[in-house]
Amino acid sequence: MAGNSDPLTPRAKLAVTAGKAVAAASRAAGRGSGSVIGGRVALKLDPDLLARLAQNLDVVLVSATNGKTTTTRLIAEALRAAGPVVSNALGANMPAGITSALAGNSDSKFGVIEVDEKYLAGVARDTDPKCIALLNLSRDQLDRAAETRMMAEAWREGLAGTKSVVVANCDDPLVVWAASSSPNVVWVAVGQMWKDDAWSCPSCGGVMQRPGDDWFCGECGFRRPTPSWALSGDHVLDPHGSAWPIHLQLPGRANKANAASSAAVAAVFGVPPQVALERMYQVQAVAGRYDVVQFMQRDLRLLLAKNPAGWLETFSLIDPPPSPVILSVNARGADGTDTSWLWDVDYTRLTGHPIFVLGDRKLDLAVRLEVAGQHFQVCDSLDQAVQMCPPGRIEVIANYTAFQDLRRRVGN
Numbered sequence: 001m002a003g004n005s006d007p008l009t010p011r012a013k014l015a016v017t018a019g020k021a022v023a024a025a026s027r028a029a030g031r032g033s034g035s036v037i038g039g040r041v042a043l044k045l046d047p048d049l050l051a052r053l054a055q056n057l058d059v060v061l062v063s064a065t066n067g068k069t070t071t072t073r074l075i076a077e078a079l080r081a082a083g084p085v086v087s088n089a090l091g092a093n094m095p096a097g098i099t100s101a102l103a104g105n106s107d108s109k110f111g112v113i114e115v116d117e118k119y120l121a122g123v124a125r126d127t128d129p130k131c132i133a134l135l136n137l138s139r140d141q142l143d144r145a146a147e148t149r150m151m152a153e154a155w156r157e158g159l160a161g162t163k164s165v166v167v168a169n170c171d172d173p174l175v176v177w178a179a180s181s182s183p184n185v186v187w188v189a190v191g192q193m194w195k196d197d198a199w200s201c202p203s204c205g206g207v208m209q210r211p212g213d214d215w216f217c218g219e220c221g222f223r224r225p226t227p228s229w230a231l232s233g234d235h236v237l238d239p240h241g242s243a244w245p246i247h248l249q250l251p252g253r254a255n256k257a258n259a260a261s262s263a264a265v266a267a268v269f270g271v272p273p274q275v276a277l278e279r280m281y282q283v284q285a286v287a288g289r290y291d292v293v294q295f296m297q298r299d300l301r302l303l304l305a306k307n308p309a310g311w312l313e314t315f316s317l318i319d320p321p322p323s324p325v326i327l328s329v330n331a332r333g334a335d336g337t338d339t340s341w342l343w344d345v346d347y348t349r350l351t352g353h354p355i356f357v358l359g360d361r362k363l364d365l366a367v368r369l370e371v372a373g374q375h376f377q378v379c380d381s382l383d384q385a386v387q388m389c390p391p392g393r394i395e396v397i398a399n400y401t402a403f404q405d406l407r408r409r410v411g412n
């Protein structure tokens with residue numbers, strides 16, 4: 001890492017100042033946080049700004065289809081045990097948003113950065129990360145994201161020969177294939193609930209064999225590597241075989257998996273598992289996800305699910321029937337405009353729950369639920385759906401922009 005205490009040139013300082021001014025104007029106009037537009041302006045003025053801002057930081061990048069934002073938050077909490085952290089905690093994960101987050105910081109030791117899958121290789125080039133965490137790859141935003149194997153190939157080529165320590169999920173064949181071009185990989189076994197993007201071998205196209213928790217290609221011999229870290233029930237097993245308890249306020253198995261990966265990352269920076277896992281308990285909600293909010297005399301738990309893998313994990317969290325479930329789906333730019341992924345989700349898991357359907361694409365979702373044999377009601381608004389529910393807790397599951405709409409309505 002560079003020893004210079006102030007790496008910013010006059011041009012870079014001008015870019016940071018201009019970016020902050022534009023972001024402030026955007027916020028004042030009620031157009032969101034302003035982080036993306038501020039970052040875009042700053043990068044226009046100094047295209048090397050991200051590299052300059054990162055050069056005095058020990059950086060960890062986090063990329064995946066699911067779990068990026070939560071894992072980034074858990075790692076940031078863990079690393080605060082060893083020094084101040086700057087992070088793009090609100091999930092603005094493309095170069096402009098990342099630049100904006102780092103520009104707000106001057107004296108941090110660590111940069112914990114969530115990165116959109118498509119931008120990983122470029123951001124890695126700019127930030128010279130000490131560690132890169134790769135959690136999973138699955139289908140998402142079908143109209144504009146690359147097919148999953150193409151994404152894995154972009155990672156594989158972009159990370160080939162990297163000096164970073166790559167912390168990777170050994171249970172996802174696409175992640176293993178992508179990470180295998182890196183000379184220094186720490187394998188973590190955290191499971192893979194959604195397997196429908198990993199039935200063919202990413203290396204040769206052969207059929208993947210999946211006995212139990214293992215996997216291998218019967219044609220080319222590509223196989224699951226032996227992990228040095230593992231999630232085992234409510235514990236993380238470290239490379240020495242010690243079991244460390246996971247205590248989280250965040251619900252579900254997926255978040256235990258995120259914590260296990262986070263503990264492996266923290267160890268790369270010298271933070272021991274016990275300390276890392278204790279600090280993760282501080283995280284109650286992540287950018288509104290998992291929050292329970294009071295609205296119209298009911299308790300609404302807000303859950304984000306953006307793609308089939310995310311919906312599958314979310315269904316495993318919800319209270320048992322007959323707890324009411326509100327589902328909201330949009331198909332705006334940030335969601336991906338193709339809703340055919342709804343047909344990949346197993347909605348029979350909601351049998352027995354009263355279901356209420358909202359969002360721009362509520363009729364697409366209604367057709368899908370009809371075919372799945374579910375009982376549901378289509379509603380015009382959150383207020384109407386909540387009024388139809390009995391007092392008590394309501395599970396509210398939404399994709400990206402629908403989730404933001406709901407947060408605005410409930411004042412979260």
